[in-house]
Amino acid sequence: MAGSGTQVTYEHVVVVGAGVAGWCAAAAVAPHCRRLTVVDRSGGTSHAADTVDLPARVQRALLALHDGLAPLRTRPRPTAARRGTVGALCAEVSVLPHVELRLAADALWLTGDPAVRSVEVMTASGMERLRADLVVDAGGRASRLPTWLAQLGHAQPPVETRPCRHGSAAPGDDGEHPTAHRRLRYDRLCSVPANxxxxxxxxxxxxxxxxxxxxxxxxxxxALHRHLARGPLDPSCWFATAHRIGDAAWRRSDTSSPFRLPVLRGLGRGAAAT
Known part of the structure; x- marks a missing residue:
């Protein structure tokens, strides 16, 4: 399913992770696929992010994702959550007729090379293969993508870390409380499987x-939505874009307090070039 004038790039997309990044990604890909499945190994989702004040630039990005869902709606927009929040995005995406949420479903590995073709998922009923022509890993710090790449015969991304200097850390998309800044340099890999x-x-x-x-x-x-509007994703091109978006925050994270907006403003400017 796709809205009028929207290019349907994929038959089935699987998003791994139903946290903040997962629902944002689901909103981005929903207009570009006929079926969308969001899987999460936990038994529920959380929208604690809705209590965080975000600068106007980021709110506009979330609102743009909302607007992209308008042609897909078959029922009135949910009103429980304020527009421009992750909770509102979740509410809108989850009721779309071509979207399925699978909780207590643990994505264990990928199959297919040179292009990924499916995700093997453990559910209460046993192993299940979800065929997919795009997999979006939003599994947070507990992401298994480096391991999945190794299983497919590809190199794992270099990892950069440094100590966290701001005391108690908020949980990431995986619900864990990490103790160090960390980024995975997928942009430095020579090859990444398609899809x-x-x-x-x-x-x-x-x-x-x-x-x-x-x-x-x-x-x-x-940025993911913009890339998909051009056609099938080139993983190398995507990871270069994703790195540019996060690089401003990475470079300034140890020089600003957790909620200083200059870091966020730098992020927004970096994304504008994608």
Missing amino acids: VVAVGDAIVTLPGHHAVGIAVAGLHAT
């Missing part, structure tokens, strides 16, 4: 900078 990308905390994690993490997730999703 698989990552977003949000699965690429860059900044403990103590919860608002910045939400901003990265939202801006990643906006």
